[in-house]
Amino acid sequence: MAITLHNLTTDKAVNKKKKRVGRGNASGHGTFSTRGIKGQKSRSGVSGLKRLGMKQMLLSAPKLRGFKSYQAKKQVINLDSLNKSFKAGQTVNPATLAKAGLANQAKGGIKILSRGKLEVKNLTFSNVEVSDSARQAIEAAGGKIS
Secondary structure, eight states, X not given: OOOOGGGOOOOTTTTOOOOOOSSOGGGTSOTTTTSOXXXXXXXXXXXXXXXXXXXXXXXXXXOOOSOOOOSOOOEEEEHHHHHHHXXXXXXXXXXXXXXXXXXXXXXXXXXXXXXXOOOSOSOEEOSSEEOHXXXXXXXXXXXXXO
């Protein structure tokens, strides 16, 4: 059956009337207005939730400690991970490192560190930062850094 203007219906919850309390006993919600007889929650000005002032709210909120830099950190790659992904004579740059799955090009730069031993000979490094000890290991293996 097609939906047309004359057979549209609304959800019953949409047209549900609001509970009106304190409008006399004939309404079913008179006298104590669904609050019970005694106690703090039966009094006016208390909603049952813990009411906080501005100062109490600020004091109870968790505070962020320390400093968070908005600059992206450099990605760190060690020499021993290059042995598996590269062959002799290849170029190591952000694109080839991303293709090998070792780095992400979108982040804030790449730095090569010297953990492990570089077994691949004659690698050429470009557009990456290199630590001093990694530079010595690369040059000892016949590599170039440009």
